């Protein structure tokens with residue numbers, strides 16, 4: 001990782017956690033963060049939407065940031081069950097994840113929809129974590145770079161800058177499987193992502209934009225991934241549900 005990019009350690013709780021877990025998990029991380037002088041990383045927690053407000057309160061003053069896992073593309077309106085980006089901002093969120101493969105699969109989200117959500121998030125003043133990644137079938141077919149480039153081209157929001165957008169490379173076959181991408185596989189895709197960002201946004205933005213790895217990241221494999229030249233942190237699922245594991249991954253950064 002280049003020294004000029006501050007690593008982002010982001011926890012995606014997915015559909016896990018109850019109100020009773022907020023104090024131990026978000027509060028526990030906030031406590032550790034508050035005791036860390038000049039942390040070398042930025043820490044973010046993305047809990048399920050109903051817990052956002054509680055988490056915002058639990059981390060207050062610690063430097064830990066709170067983000068959401070999705071948002072709607074519209075500013076407001078008749079969309080039962082959905083959540084707008086302005087509301088997330090209003091609740092105290094700093095970030096929102098868009099385009100996670102679980103949403104692309106469970107809710108058939110397309111690149112076009114993901115792009116619209118990302119643009120709504122930017123308009124609301126949120127930072128975006130844009131997820132892309134290939135399936136095992138696509139990897140086996142030799143389509144890894146093509147798929148990631150296609151998703152990135154199709155879903156990168158207009159107005160993206162290194163300051164407001166983070167890319168997360170999450171190979172679908174590595175998510176929740178315990179099967180982590182090798183350092184060589186990871187670096188290959190991250191370098192291709194950076195190259196494409198540079199061609200779209202210019203060399204400077206491309207150099208500064210953070211690219212996270214996600215997929216079975218654990219304390220035991222975080223270091224070998226985090227030292228790669230184009231890996232600038234992690235988007236962590238399972239291991240973000242343990243204060244000790246999540247903190248150990250942050251320390252690897």
Ligand code: 13P
Pocket residue numbers: 012100170174175176177178214215216217235236237238239
């Ligand atoms: P796991 O760390 O559980 O594999 O999940 C990764 C992920 O999907 C984060 O968004």
